[in-house]
Amino acid sequence: DWTMAAYRAEAIEKIRAQVGDAKVICGLSGGVDSSVAAVLIHEAIGDQLTCVYVDHGLMRMNESEQVVGLFRDHYNIPLVHVDASDLFLGELAGVSDPEKKRKTIGKLFIDVFEEEAKKIGGADFLAQGTLYPDVIESVSATGGPSVTIKSHHNVGGLPERMNMKLVEPLRDLFKDEVRALGRELGLPEAFVGRHPFPGPGLAIRIPGEITREKADTLRKADAIYIEEIRNAGLYDEIWQAFSVLLPVNTVGVMGDERTYEAVLALRAVTSTDGMTADYYPFDHAFLGRVATRIINEVKGVNRVVYDVTSKPPGTIEWE
Numbered sequence: 001d002w003t004m005a006a007y008r009a010e011a012i013e014k015i016r017a018q019v020g021d022a023k024v025i026c027g028l029s030g031g032v033d034s035s036v037a038a039v040l041i042h043e044a045i046g047d048q049l050t051c052v053y054v055d056h057g058l059m060r061m062n063e064s065e066q067v068v069g070l071f072r073d074h075y076n077i078p079l080v081h082v083d084a085s086d087l088f089l090g091e092l093a094g095v096s097d098p099e100k101k102r103k104t105i106g107k108l109f110i111d112v113f114e115e116e117a118k119k120i121g122g123a124d125f126l127a128q129g130t131l132y133p134d135v136i137e138s139v140s141a142t143g144g145p146s147v148t149i150k151s152h153h154n155v156g157g158l159p160e161r162m163n164m165k166l167v168e169p170l171r172d173l174f175k176d177e178v179r180a181l182g183r184e185l186g187l188p189e190a191f192v193g194r195h196p197f198p199g200p201g202l203a204i205r206i207p208g209e210i211t212r213e214k215a216d217t218l219r220k221a222d223a224i225y226i227e228e229i230r231n232a233g234l235y236d237e238i239w240q241a242f243s244v245l246l247p248v249n250t251v252g253v254m255g256d257e258r259t260y261e262a263v264l265a266l267r268a269v270t271s272t273d274g275m276t277a278d279y280y281p282f283d284h285a286f287l288g289r290v291a292t293r294i295i296n297e298v299k300g301v302n303r304v305v306y307d308v309t310s311k312p313p314g315t316i317e318w319e
């Protein structure tokens, strides 16, 4: 695709002009955007770049292995893997307000990045995979809505005081363009085609207070849901699918035992840019199959519901 080839060349020149011979830290979230940003920047400035993958304990099942595998094995790009789950889950304990969760996570990410920057003798820049819709939806000063709907961690969730300047080479792209750029850069199709995953991760899919146990439960249920979507051949038709663990217990019956366990909501939407979305019309047999598997296989969940809200008036994530 010549458009993306031209974009790639131009973006590389811009990155070199902005960064000079300074060092850059790039935060990887496991999503497509930060991965594409990292590969692009690596092409521009080589070993001036250090990639940092922060596991905040709120990643999807097997996410860490996949990201680390892609960067170390496929690209041979050096990657620092920080297990910060105690730090993040500790600070998040008792926090249930959605914006407070986002702000807490944004601040901790910067703390970790600054810590890693120190280890390499300082970095002047922090690179992120911010896209155009993140910018519009997050910060009113950039000409978006006058009300902040939610502080996407790529932009609005960052603390005001930060020592590093931002490098955001994808800031004027939409998701489909980032995927095209990712293909242009040779990222494996399985990676480019992944559903979006927000920086705050499962934190915003656990309304109410977050615990490690809830995150584990959600991860297991979500893995089953995504596996069934893949088995049904629907993964690529869906913009994003995920599960939400509700802070509500309901009564159920398993065998001849009474149960009193959590409700899990399934979400799946179609969209082209994440700014508007329609709920995905799964057939009932599919939904029934997923519900049965989750309730049988995941301890702590005894009821499954499907979210049929489009955006607007809903948002894609629940927080």
Ligand code: XMP
Residues within 6 Å of the ligand: 137, 150, 151, 152, 153, 154, 157, 196, 197, 198, 199, 200, 240, 274, 275, 311, 314, 315, 316, 317, 318, 319
């Ligand atoms: P909403 O929930 O605002 O989500 O309708 C729109 C798209 O953005 C993703 N999202 C985020 N991505 N950091 C990100 O990198 C964030 O803080 C964040 N919050 C939401 C969401 O998953 C959906 O694809």
